[in-house]
Amino acid sequence: MERLIIEVPAELFSPAETAMREGVFDPGPFTCGPDEFVACAPFSYHVVLTNVGGAILVTGTVSGEARTSCARCLDDMTVPISGEVEGYFIIEGEGQAPEDMDEDEFDVLPESHEIDLETLLMAAILVDLPLVPLCDEDCKGICAQCGASLNEGACDCAAVVEEDDCVGKNNPFAALKDLSFD
Ligand SMILES: [Zn+2]
Ligand SMILES: [Zn+2]
Structure with missing residues (x-):
């Protein structure tokens, strides 16, 4: 499957401009630690790109359901997922690395002006997964x-x-x- 890439539109290079993108994204099978997950259906996403002056901020949500096994009884179970998408891309020559962010919290916007949305969506999904999937708290x-x-x-x-x-x-x-x- 082709990677999900979005190109930052030209008009977004003016401060305070925003653009919205939404669609579906199939994470397929994925793992998180010892647990294996399979998306029940493509996930839906909704992101907003904002020029925050010197950088493009990407925020939004990605949601869907994935199947996995209960860590205790090994039964099949479904996990609802709703992740917060977050990305920060510095516009080269315009912005600088924000002092209050660690180096892994931002990227430099590539010359192609393309943002790898798939990486952002996957990160949001993984963060929202349960540490220990349980079919029921009292399993x-x-x-x-x-x-x-x-x-x-x-x-x-x-x-x-x-x-x-x-x-x-x-x-x-x-x-x-x-x-x-x-
Ligand atoms: Zn027994
Ligand atoms: Zn269980």
Whole structure:
């Protein structure tokens, strides 16, 4: 798929001018840390480019839904995503690096006047993802022994373990309970 590029229109090189761009963007499958996500459908975006004097500021939103697996029970789940788009592109020869920004918070507008919107949208999406995706805050996860989803009720493992501990056949001390000291 072609990268999503927007060209800064000529009229935007006057201070206080703005331009709006909106459309859809398909992030496809993507990863964030150990988690894999797949977009349910193309995401929609809406951005505004503003000449803030010496620089082009890009702000807006990108939203959609992605599928992933619950970190506890591994069930499929859908995550709604609504990211804040933010970009700051210095116009060479006109603006300077803002003192209150770190170097990774701004770019220099390339000579082609093209902005890689895809990079900005992906960054906004990644920041909005949950640190640990959970199908439900109270998700009980899966049984470490049999792998059954505990959200659908308790499995039999807990009961079996208890029996073994006390009077199970495999317990070497099981016979002791029949001893009498008369
Ligand atoms: Zn879950
Ligand atoms: Zn179990």
